[in-house]
Amino acid sequence: MFKPTVGPIIGHTTTNHARIFLRGDSSKDTHAFAGIRYRRLGDEHWSNGVFAELEKARDMSAVLVLNDLAADTVHEYQAGWFSATQPVGPAEAMRELPLKWPGKIHSLRTRSNQTGKPRAYVVGSCRYLRLTAGIAAEPHLGDRMFATIATLAEQAEPPVSAMLMTGDQIYVDDLNFIAPDRELKDILLKYRVAFSQPNIAKLMSALPTYMILDDHEIEDNWPANKNKSDDFLYANALNAYEVYQASHGPAHELCHDGQVDRKLDKYWYLFTDGDIEWFVTDSRTRRNLAASDRRILDIEQEQALCAWLINSSARVKFVVTSVMFYPDSKRQGDDAWQGFPEQRLRLLETIRSHGIRNVFFISGDVHGSLTSRLTHSADPDFEIHTIVSSPLCNSRLLPYAKASTFILDQPLARTAAGDYRHELTSEVISQDNFAHLIVDSGQVQVRYHDREGNLLQSINIKLREGLR
Template identity: 25%
Template sequence: MTVSLRLGPLLRHVGPTTATVWVETDAPCRVRVRVDGHTTATARTFAVHGHHYAVCEIEGLPPGSALPYEVFLEDDRVWPDPTSSLPPSVVRTTDPDASTRLLYGSCHVPTGDTPEGVVDHGPDMLRATARRMAEDPPEGNLLLLLIGDQVYADEVHEPMREHLRASREEGHSSPEGEVVDFGEYAELYRRAWSDPQVRWLLSTVPTLMVFDDHDVRDDWNTSAAWRRAMDELPWWPERVTHGLGAYWVYQHLGNLSPEAREKDPWWNRVRECTGDAGDTVDEFAWRAHEDPDSYRWSHRVDVGPVRVLMADTRCARALGEGDPSDGSRSILGPRGHEWLDEHLTGGPDHVVVVSTVPVLLPPAVHHLEAWNEAVCAGAWGERVRAPAERLRQALDLEHWGAFQYSFAHLAGAVLEVARGERGPAPATVLLLSGDVHFSYMARAVPSEGEAPGTRVTQLVSSPLCNRLPSHLRRTAWLSTTWPFRVAGRVMSRLARVAPPALRWSLEGAPYFGNTIGEVCLEGRSAEARWYHCPNGGPHALPDVRFRSSL
């Protein structure tokens, strides 16, 4: 029987001389990656709940190279696709002396740029980026950061709904229109990443990923009350187990360097399984859910003088209900803060903190979230705590502003880095985010004292393909206006919230179309760009919507 490539190849973690290629196959086999006709790496597939995967680690590559590669399953070449009009996929290694470009975005619903898909969700910026890369191959170091909602497990569309109806037995208890078990997640990822243009992009651009809520479920870990409500649902344990397990297989394993993956005890246990490793992955995922300190999803990548910190702001959350200032409620959890403190230091020319949810929201929303957290904790008495919790969940008040302990901790650390108190001050500290379905830039300075030489900037690019309905755009725009900003500040003060250590405002109006952000870093200089596709369609190339020096 001939083995086929079910998904991939995905080019994941790369270094100056190493690269990782991830694939999913439809049967067990030996996978071989051949680079530039001679350098090879092989791996046997491992199985999880009947699905087969391989992680190939390629070594001995020249720094700063972009070399074509092929994928073989046993002796059959399965990539590149001989019918594709796109250029050959290449393995890109990093060059510590070259400039670096970071592409980033979140919130992607696969539509294939069909007419109805463009009408409902806007043009697909991953597809548009693939077309741009095919026409104008990039130079220097390049990373694609997919920062949340790579899949929508709780808002599936046709034909995924049809697949769920056809595959589930009559009388099942799983919620209609949501994926629950591992096989359903596998199909969801297949549909998200098998579009020919998206597939080629992921095969030729090194990609790092981190989850947000929809990768598991909307508003995941918003609060302790949300968590208790979910624990009462009979299908939730299976859902969160398979959601985290699938994320580990499809997204997280490829984030790790070969050295980090070799030290991962769960990766070693999976490799040691003689049969299907589904039970092992389930055990790991449930433990990560029950005890967030048992596993670290955050990860760091250095590209020459650029440090990228991909932070877990979902699974690691501590959801205490006491005083917001005591650390029992935290967006990173105690281990997450320790990890960020360890790596958020001076030394590099540019430090990039990737948080799926924005650190610096429009100030009015930030103050509203801070007020809500305080009221939920009892600042205005017991009688209003329950209504405040309902408001928190209804309005999705669950970003950094709603975790004041974490916000104050990060703001203080950023200022220490900018002032050179944690090593030589970088040129920039950049906060890259998505989630909110509009794009903007906000420059930050200390609330008190002189601004340091380091430029601190929040950059948000969202969505890749899932634009807001018009009525929600109006609401989001109102949140950026000065009357709402003043009202939010008054509300937070009435709830006795301490003023933030940073002061910021949005530069210009937010943009509500689909975008993919780009940061270009060369020496101590930096420039931000946002690309969009104003005309849409399956062949449109992206234009620069706006750009700014940082």
């Protein structure tokens, strides 16, 4: 067997199963197959192999599901691919093949089933990796941060449960002014190069990674800048996104055989980690820009988000939105929630009227990191927070955000019942960074680190007691 050409990438992981993406290769008149086997750390014997045929329609990739895993346990696994001149047959037949597995042994940890146990996460966005003719320019700049994150994940206590990549994992449009990428083959190549850099590859082979797209996976400020000729670009960009980002996430259901159902009707999704829940929104592809009913989330998604906020018993609720929920930018633009004030107010009023506590909005996009608190002038029980982490690697052509970037001297929204007022609870970090979130019984600690691992800032946000 050969080692994967991209991956393995650990995706959605629970107490008893894990989804793993890998890519092989193809040659004329052959069939290619991916395989994974696994065992608990310390065990001698490997499981039977889990196999899937690789298809050109999915860029010779597959997502394999490991089932019946033990909770809160480190498992080792080997992953690779092989080719054959004839179809091999069912999985049982493949297990009889004299396969020589790649020597590299990876490891993953399943989720704990203990509620109340401290959890940790890494959050980041906006990883710029300029590609010219399929070759990364100065790739060490776009990959260095992931070596630091991997080191932190290996040493952190409590263990890091997952990494949340909240948008702009690649820049399809990085050369728009010279030679814009529009063909599927060119966009797929960007993903292959971006996800096979050595440090990010090592990190994603060991740490579950959850992803959601933002505009640069398609085009800057999509869909505001869309024109009629962009339908071709859009279809190809989403095809590539589904292969490399959505494929290993919770948006896909599982089939009766325990493997991933390839049908996909939405990009937003939820996942649970003990008594912590995440709702990862698609705030990019379901927008309605009509003046009569502007929406950053479609009706179905807004209703699902509100129902989750109201009915979830999670102690901490994280809402991921690739663009900032607040504060608003001084630059007159409508790409973020600032441009959809009615829908934002509906969400705020839902949280306030139902007395929902410990809601955190997680985002990136602005090339600056910060934490902020939102309160209500007439309702002392209302409080939400935003945690922004951006960028993992900035382009030299783009500025970093600063405190002066944002509107901080006036209410976010005014209503007959009172004003929504916000304040920064951190400095604004204007350099490459990532966020390390630690959730324990009484607080969420937000620790921002630079690419060398140095602590830039630490913020403690107290959790509020109550049934909701």
